[in-house]
Amino acid sequence: QVQLVESGGGLVQAGGSLRLSCAASGRAFRNYAMAWFRQAPGKEREFVATISGSGGITQHADSVKGRFTVSRDNAKNTVYLQMNSLKPEDTAVYYCAARMGLPGALRSTYNYWGQGTQVTVSP
Numbered sequence: 001q002v003q004l005v006e007s008g009g010g011l012v013q014a015g016g017s018l019r020l021s022c023a024a025s026g027r028a029f030r031n032y033a034m035a036w037f038r039q040a041p042g043k044e045r046e047f048v049a050t051i052s053g054s055g056g057i058t059q060h061a062d063s064v065k066g067r068f069t070v071s072r073d074n075a076k077n078t079v080y081l082q083m084n085s086l087k088p089e090d091t092a093v094y095y096c097a098a099r100m101g102l103p104g105a106l107r108s109t110y111n112y113w114g115q116g117t118q119v120t121v122s123p
Contacts, residue, residue, distance in 0.1 A: 001026055001112075002024055002025070002026040002029075002032065002098050002111075002112040003024070003025045003026060003112075004022055004023070004024055004096050004097070004098060004112055004113065004114035005022065005023050005025075005114055005115070006020060006021065006022045006094065006095065006096050006114040006115065006116060006117040007020070007021050007022075007023070007117060008020040008021050008117060009094060009117030009118045009119045010118075010119070010120070011120045011121075011122065012086055012119075012120070012121055012122070013121070013122050013123075014086060014087055014088055014121055014122065014123055015085060015086065016086050016121070017082070017083060017084045017085075017086065018083045018086065018119060019080055019081070019082050019083070020036070020080065020081040020083065020094055020096075020117060020119070021078055021079075021080055022034070022036075022078065022079045022080075022081075022096030022114055023076075023077060023078050024077045024078070024079070024098065025077070029053075029074055029077045030053045030054065030074045031053055031100060032053055032098040032099065032100060032112075033050060033051065033052055033053055033098070033099055033100070033101060033102055033103035033104070034050065034051050034070075034072060034079040034096060034097070034098050034103070035047065035048075035049065035050040035051070035096070035097045035098075035099075035103065035104075035105070035110060036048040036049045036050075036070060036079075036081045036094060036095070036096055036097075037094070037095045037096075037097060037107060038090075038092035038093065038094045038095065038119075039092055039093050039095070039116075040089075040091060040092040040093075043092075045095070045107055046061070047061050047105040047106075047107065048060070048061050048064055048068065048070075048081070048094070049061065049064065049068060049069075049070035049081060050070065050103035050104060050105060051070045051071065051072055051079065051103055052102065052103045053074075054074075055071065055072050055074070057102075057103055058070050058071075058103075059103060059104075059105065061105070064083075064090075067083065067084050067085045067086075068081060068082065068083050068084070069081070069082045069084075070082075079096060081094065081096075083119070086119075086121045087121060088121045088122065088123050089121075090119060090121050091119060091120050091121050092118075092119060093116040093117065093118050093119075094116060094117050094118075094119055095113055095114055095115075095116045096113075096114045097110035097112060097113050097114070098110065098111065098112040099111050099112070
């Protein structure tokens with residue numbers, strides 16, 4: 001079992017930055033691929049970024065490529081999402097998720113989810 005707790009969300013102006021954190025409890029954190037998804041009001045939950053257990057493989061959605069960076073610190077059981085050059089369309093609840101094995105973008109393959117953290121970007 002893995003419990004995930006996100007933090008770091010908030011209100012920021014367009015062009016600003018935020019860093020989200022996701023702290024994981026449970027054993028063998030490095031065996032889990034981690035991902036960030038987001039859900040805006042009235043929309044489906046969508047993939048943002050994913051990272052392998054070692055941190056050596058990352059993938060970002062086209063909509064955030066060049067602005068967001070996923071990383072992890074296995075010594076701290078934590079995964080991060082650094083968000084720069086934020087836009088109003090980035091406004092959403094951001095969720096972190098975990099699954100055994102390789103990283104990927106398919107939401108249905110993730111077994112463990114956090115409760116989400118709200119990110120609001122004002123124009």
